[in-house]
Amino acid sequence: MMHEISYPFAVGRIKSLEKNLLDATVWQQLTDANNENTMLKILKEHGYGSQSEDYKSVSKVVASEMKVVDHEIKSLSPDPVLTNLFYLNEDAYNLKLLLKGRLLKRDVTKLLHPSGVVPLNSLMEAFINEKWNELPVSIESVIKQSLELQDPFEISVKVDKAILSIIRETLIHHRNRLIENYFIVRFDANNILAMIRGNALRWTSSKINSLLVPGGSIEMKMIERAIGKSDDQLSQYVSSGSNRFAYRRIVENYAEDHQLSNVEKRLDDFAFSIIHEQKNDSFGIGPVVNYLLQKRREASSIRIIAAKK
């Protein structure tokens, strides 16, 4: 059965919503604000987080705004299978928390993220009753694979890899060139970061290998060869595939500044640029995903500015 929402309608609505994105003037005002209260005033003036009941903390206002955005995207998406892929990270976060909470016998319910694909109530109920069969098969499988693990790090690795595997499988059966290209960068980013982080922390090659995921444009054997190499040698191991010039530049920059957070940001910017290029496609998923990612980046920037006050 065809989904009832068409791309022209969804993109029309997104274009109207895009008008509410914070512009350069507002960003300057937020940066110049003396404290969090001034930031809240500026955000309120521009209608940011207008649905928030509690306008006393920036983090709550941001959470309220993102709740509205998530609801909008989920109700508006002409292809929910594709847009749901962008919420699987929240599911991964929730699963890791719940599995680690179960392992360490801690209550983590207050820390859970509300916008995953799996409704929070179903997820919490499944963990309380230890009954997984009412969850989606793919999520049930992730949980079953992780139940016996005793090391929180291993749980994180297992869940992250399983979620990336769900994304890869979904894209095999539900093809979309733009979303495929985006997630190829995400898979590559996972592997590049594992390589750099592993080398920086002098992890064993088996530990680094356990973090690698297939599906990227860089061959995994190239990443494996880079293990143990010095920072200025790393760029030659990412110089394959269609995104080689971007990866090479990012890894070369890392060899100069040695800041892992900068690598993460640059890879994230590169992945975002793939979606951003398609923001004006009136008949594709690009504008919908672009809006979601822009709102997430906006939320993240507001939180960073607030944290510095």
Place this chain on the structure above:
Amino acid sequence: MTQGIIIAAFGAAICALLSGIGSAVGVQIAGQAAAGVTSDQPDLFGKVLVLQALPGTQGIYGFLLAVLILVQTGLISGNPHSITVMQGWAYFASALPIAIVGLLSGIAQGKTAAAAIHMTGKDPDSSAKGITMTALVETYAILALLASILILFSI
């Protein structure tokens, strides 16, 4: 009624039919975009309505040519002229430019109108630019209509 008249009648039907389908699809595409924009900005209804209406002209052109064929062949008055099979095919041929171009340009114009409506949704002041861009697609429907009329009146 001669065989030539039946072929000419098919020509009249096909130009109204195909260009009408082109317009209907084009207006539908633009209408979906307009609905998306006005669901959040109802005040833009007037601006997006003009854009939504633009792909509707192909249907009018097809209908116009159908009426002209019916007039030329006497079908509209109920007293069809006696025309040969070759003349019938000539009337049919006159219908083809607007029929085919009307179908394709109606859909193409609908897509352009949708993009222009999206542009208007983000920047309401740019609606005039959107109308100009969308109207350019119209050029080819007008040329096709002219070709159809020239063929029709040279029979």
